[in-house]
Amino acid sequence: MKQIRIYNQVFRIEKTVYSIQGIPLPIPVSYRQLAFFVGTLFIMLLLNTLPFMNWFGNYYLVKFIGVPILVSWFFTRKTLDGKAPHRFLFRYFEHLISHHYFARYQNIEKTTNAKYQYEGEVAFRFNSGGDNI
DSSP, rough: HHHOOOOOOHHHHOEEEEEETTEEEEEEEEHHHHHHHHHHHHHHHTTTTGGGGGGGOOHHHHHHEEEHHHHHHHHHHBBBBTOOOOHHHHHHHHHHHSSSOEEETOOOOOTTOOOOOOOOOOOOOOOTTTOOO
8 A cells, every 4th residue: 555645734834923013023923822812811801800810919911911921832832642732621621521421432321220240251361470369
């Protein structure tokens, strides 16, 4: 069987923002990083109206610059279990709220007070070292 090489990733260049309204950014950022930054900034603005955000005091630079930069860096540069963190977290919470009874991706009914009984032969071997378990 002959493998055919595909060069789709070579031609998929991530779009980058170098300046906003003529103001140059210190480092170029991708649209994805910018979206995570703006989304986190919006969430921080909403959380700033809640009383418990006063724990941070008047550290506006940390709240509105530091946290969004950290979140955008984490969600665009790191992977959890080989997946993007937001996809991993979505699947994790989806797993937590599911009922966990699947057989070949089909839902199965959970029976109460079911006793399991194995039918057929069970094969095992003894350890030849004299230490039989």
